[in-house]
Amino acid sequence: MLTDIIKSRLATKDTMGYGNDLLGLMLEACAPEEHSHEPLLSMDEIIDECKTFFFAGHDTSSHMLSWTMFLLSTHPEWQQKLRAEVVGECGNEVPTGDVLNKLKLVNMFLLETLRLYSPLSTIQRKAGSDLEVGGITVPKGTVLTIPIATIHRDKEVWGEDAHEFNPLRFENGVMRAAKHPNAFLSFSGGPRSCIGQNFAMIEAKVVIVMILQRFSFFLSPKYVHVPMDVITLRPKFGLPMVLKSLDM
Ligand code: HEM
Known part of the structure; x- marks a missing residue:
């Protein structure tokens, strides 16, 4: 499928350009230099890049939205606060970039969702040389697992209320929310x-804003809380919800 999409972009490049999306930009950047016939990236490499973006960006973002809807449902007072902020900033209009930047409570809420239900619970790093971490010698080649979910609920890092849901901890920004400036690791660091982190936050804000403008919602009695970690953290039995249109 990807090959077909890429071929059709290449075929129409003279009339329509490569397209103004990510694939278009990638093809543009990889177009052969003048007088050279070799593209900078092969078809397989471009396909690999597309797959990376799809897999890295799809499940992570969709589960971030699931857990946001879950927490908005279990904290109806916050659902009301966020709706009031949204309506105050843009009424029922589609939010612009400027509006999204003003939605402080929505931003704090999303960060707290990511802290408690980080779509990726762990990441790995391979030591590129012999090194010492916290007094322990780590030989070159060792694969280290960084336990994001555990760090995100560590009382020594986040304070006594580490297990509680409290978006206000992000009131002064991500770097001041915990005792360590890099404690928030949902998007990794370095x-x-x-x-895609900025894109993911913008996308999530637009979706949540447009849902809050139209519906109030709560969990269906059928919901069973079993977070399951299968590459990304997801609700094992889905997220059945009841939505009520605000127009009625
Ligand atoms: C809530 C949503 C997202 C979360 C929680 C998330 C999380 C992460 C994390 C933790 C990493 C580092 C992985 C590692 O070090 O092993 C990463 C890398 C990456 N993410 Fe995301 N991501 C999200 C959305 C997106 C989106 C929307 C895109 C693309 C449109 C994207 C593209 C990528 C790519 C390409 C990498 C690899 C970067 C590199 O190795 O240099 N991500 N993501």
Whole structure:
């Protein structure tokens, strides 16, 4: 399927360009230099990049939204606060980028959701050289697992209320929410941190804003709380909900 999409972009490049989405940008960047016939990335490499973006960006974002809906349902007072903020900033209009930047409570709520239900619970790093971490010698080649979910609920890092849901801890920004500035790890950190993190936050805000504008919602009595970690953290039995249109 991807091959077909790429081929059709290549075929129409002279009339319509490569397209103004991520694939278009990638094809543009990989177009052969003048006088050279070799593209900078092969078809297989471009397909690999597309797959990486799809797998890295799809389940993570969709489960972030699931857990946000879960927490908005179990904290109806916050659902009301967020709706009031949204209506105050943009009424029933589709939110613009400027509006999204003003939604402080929505932002704090999403961060707290990611802290408690981080879509990725662990990440791995391989030691590139012999090194010492916290007094322990780690030989080159050792694979270290960074337990994001455990760090996110550590009382020494987040304070006594680490297990509780409290978006206000992010009132002064991510770096001041915990005792360590890099304690929030849902998007990892450093040079290989999530390249899609800003996009993911914008996307989640737009979706949540547009749901809050239209519906009030709560969990169906059928919901059973079993978070399950299968690459990403998801509700094992889905997230049955009851939505009520706010127009009625
Ligand atoms: C809530 C949503 C998301 C979460 C929680 C998330 C989390 C992460 C984490 C933890 C990493 C680092 C993995 C590691 O170090 O092993 C990562 C990497 C990455 N993410 Fe995301 N991600 C999200 C959304 C997205 C989206 C929407 C995209 C693309 C549109 C994306 C693209 C990528 C890519 C390409 C990498 C690899 C970056 C590299 O290795 O340099 N992610 N993500």
